[in-house]
Amino acid sequence: MKILTLFISYLILFTNQAFAHTDHALGEGSIHTFYHSVFWTIFAIVVYKAYTWFKHKKSNKH
Numbered sequence: 001m002k003i004l005t006l007f008i009s010y011l012i013l014f015t016n017q018a019f020a021h022t023d024h025a026l027g028e029g030s031i032h033t034f035y036h037s038v039f040w041t042i043f044a045i046v047v048y049k050a051y052t053w054f055k056h057k058k059s060n061k062h
Contacts, residue, residue, distance in 0.1 A: 003051075011044060 007047065011040065
């Protein structure tokens with residue numbers, strides 16, 4: 001549970017930093033915000049799936 005709390009804290013930190021910058025290609029506005037929301041959601045899903053895969057793999061070894 002401690003790792004999950006740490007992960008969520010880092011995710012919030014990096015998401016806030018991502019929303020603070022401007023992007024020349026996307027501009028500022030709803031498209032830019034939507035892009036970052038989708039990116040960080042996919043990132044969180046990938047990290048969660050990797051965590052569960054490694055946990056499952058470790059439990060099958062024993």
